[in-house]
Amino acid sequence: MNELKALILGKFNAEFTGSGQNNQQRIKAEETKFRWHTGRILIAGTEAATVDNFYMMHSKTSADLELYIHNLPAHLSKGNGSKNAKTRKFYLEFAINFQAYKIRTELNDDFLFASKNKTSKLSVTRKRTRSTSGISLSSIQGDKRSKGGSRSASLALQSQYMPMPNAYGTQIKIYSPTHVEFKRFDCEVDTRSLQFKFLNLQADSPNIKGQLDDKPFAEGGMKLAFDLQVGNQQLVAKRYNKFTPSVNSGVLTDADKIKQNRSMIYADAARLAQGAAFMKSFYTRAKMLGATDMDLHIQFATGFLAQETGCSPSLASGILSFLDDSDFLDLDDLTWDKEGITWLVEEKRSSTFTKFTGTVVHVPSSNGGETSNTVHAFAHYVHWYTNGQLVMADLQGTQVSENGKDFLVLFDPMTHTVAGNSGCGDHGEAGIKGFVNDHKCNEVCELMELSGLQDNEEDS
Ligand SMILES: Nc1ncnc2c1ncn2[C@@H]1O[C@H](COP(=O)(O)OP(=O)(O)O)[C@@H](O)[C@H]1O
Ligand SMILES: [Mg+2]
Ligand SMILES: [Zn+2]
Numbered sequence: 001m002n003e004l005k006a007l008i009l010g011k012f013n014a015e016f017t018g019s020g021q022n023n024q025q026r027i028k029a030e031e032t033k034f035r036w037h038t039g040r041i042l043i044a045g046t047e048a049a050t051v052d053n054f055y056m057m058h059s060k061t062s063a064d065l066e067l068y069i070h071n072l073p074a075h076l077s078k079g080n081g082s083k084n085a086k087t088r089k090f091y092l093e094f095a096i097n098f099q100a101y102k103i104r105t106e107l108n109d110d111f112l113f114a115s116k117n118k119t120s121k122l123s124v125t126r127k128r129t130r131s132t133s134g135i136s137l138s139s140i141q142g143d144k145r146s147k148g149g150s151r152s153a154s155l156a157l158q159s160q161y162m163p164m165p166n167a168y169g170t171q172i173k174i175y176s177p178t179h180v181e182f183k184r185f186d187c188e189v190d191t192r193s194l195q196f197k198f199l200n201l202q203a204d205s206p207n208i209k210g211q212l213d214d215k216p217f218a219e220g221g222m223k224l225a226f227d228l229q230v231g232n233q234q235l236v237a238k239r240y241n242k243f244t245p246s247v248n249s250g251v252l253t254d255a256d257k258i259k260q261n262r263s264m265i266y267a268d269a270a271r272l273a274q275g276a277a278f279m280k281s282f283y284t285r286a287k288m289l290g291a292t293d294m295d296l297h298i299q300f301a302t303g304f305l306a307q308e309t310g311c312s313p314s315l316a317s318g319i320l321s322f323l324d325d326s327d328f329l330d331l332d333d334l335t336w337d338k339e340g341i342t343w344l345v346e347e348k349r350s351s352t353f354t355k356f357t358g359t360v361v362h363v364p365s366s367n368g369g370e371t372s373n374t375v376h377a378f379a380h381y382v383h384w385y386t387n388g389q390l391v392m393a394d395l396q397g398t399q400v401s402e403n404g405k406d407f408l409v410l411f412d413p414m415t416h417t418v419a420g421n422s423g424c425g426d427h428g429e430a431g432i433k434g435f436v437n438d439h440k441c442n443e444v445c446e447l448m449e450l451s452g453l454q455d456n457e458e459d460s
Contacts, residue, residue: 267423
């Protein structure tokens with residue numbers, strides 16, 4: 001398949017660049033992909049197989065045959081001999097990642113480096129080398145020059161989180177921000193019922209436009225985090241990184257990723273909004289009870305959902321094509337026209353955070369401190385407030401200082417619910433039981449008159 005690709009690419013480049021053009025303008029093999037009709041990706045590991053093996057791998061079962069070999073675009077499907085057992089034919093699309101190509105070839109253009117100081121972390125040079133190697137992105141320095149700049153913070157962030165067993169050079173990443181366009185959705189929670197809904201408040205306003213890095217600066221257990229710059233705001237865009245192939249085909253398509261990420265990331269946004277609603281109610285009770293001997297400034301991160309749109313998906317989104325009509329299986333999906341990956345966007349915070357509770361472990365890691373006691377009491381409060389129907393887990397936060405005030409911002413919480421359907425990591429009843437077993441009441445629980453967690457358990 002590699003030779004096939006080289007062959008096609010050679011022909012394509014000859015037309016694309018003309019014979020007299022320099023090598024740099026040629027599309028490179030790594031900027032291209034074979035894919036099946038409708039954008040379906042190849043079975044993993046077949047990209048470099050022999051053509052014979054490639055055909056075999058995609059025709060093992062009759063389902064495979066239908067999905068790949070016989071799944072032809074309309075103009076080819078009529079009167080074509082492909083179902084004739086004697087001729088082995090297949091049709092692939094040859095996709096070019098034009099964005100990657102543009103980044104490589106237009107590095108010096110204004111669109112990437114609009115403002116010098118913003119990108120001073122990257123000093124990417126365009127080398128006009130001899131013959132074959134084309135442009136090489138030679139290494140980066142410059143973070144020394146941009147002390148305290150937000151961009152250099154992302155490098156610092158990396159060094160704190162990633163072990164560096166190898167030589168330094170292998171850990172260096174080159175970030176190439178690209179233009180992105182989003183539709184914004186916000187989650188709103190009713191403080192009483194805790195029902196939430198998603199609002200497209202900006203339906204009539206222009207889309208959000210920004211620059212999104214092509215590589216993540218951080219990775220959690222489930223999500224990747226990318227730097228996003230909108231105007232002069234330094235933001236973080238997060239998406240899920242783990243998906244399951246659809247049961248029928250065993251193949252993971254872009255449409256699968258878009259839909260799976262959508263449902264999980266919406267749940268994340270809902271949890272943040274719910275957390276904020278719980279916190280508000282927690283502090284209202286504190287005020288009512290005159291409880292002041294606690295941390296009174298804890299917040300949940302405010303975020304919004306940003307659904308990628310525009311002409312093509314960003315490199316960061318990890319997909320090649322938007323959802324299109326052929327991906328719509330039911331009418332419900334029709335509202336998601338021209339949909340790329342949906343991001344959870346938050347303000348960029350510092351890299352160091354404190355973990356108070358885990359997904360299934362809720363015991364305080366150390367005895368203490370006012371903030372820790374308050375967070376644990378808050379967890380108790382949520383259980384009490386929801387009559388044992390919901391537990392907030394994975395409580396973790398970053399210390400933020402704004403206008404001379406220090407406060408804790410909680411992010412990426414999880415919830416365990418009776419129904420077990422509140423999003424990624426919901427352990428259902430077992431998750432709730434785990435909290436009841438683990439939680440140890442502290443001084444703040446007492447101030448909030450929350451002692452006696454077991455009493456709330458209907459079934460114990
Ligand atoms: N707003 C933010 N500012 C800075 N770093 C962040 C922010 N949100 C997340 N991160 C970084 O990204 C990592 C993954 O994000 P997180 O929301 O915790 O996803 P996961 O579901 O994978 O745990 C975090 O551990 C943290 O290092
Ligand atoms: Mg996390
Ligand atoms: Zn308690």
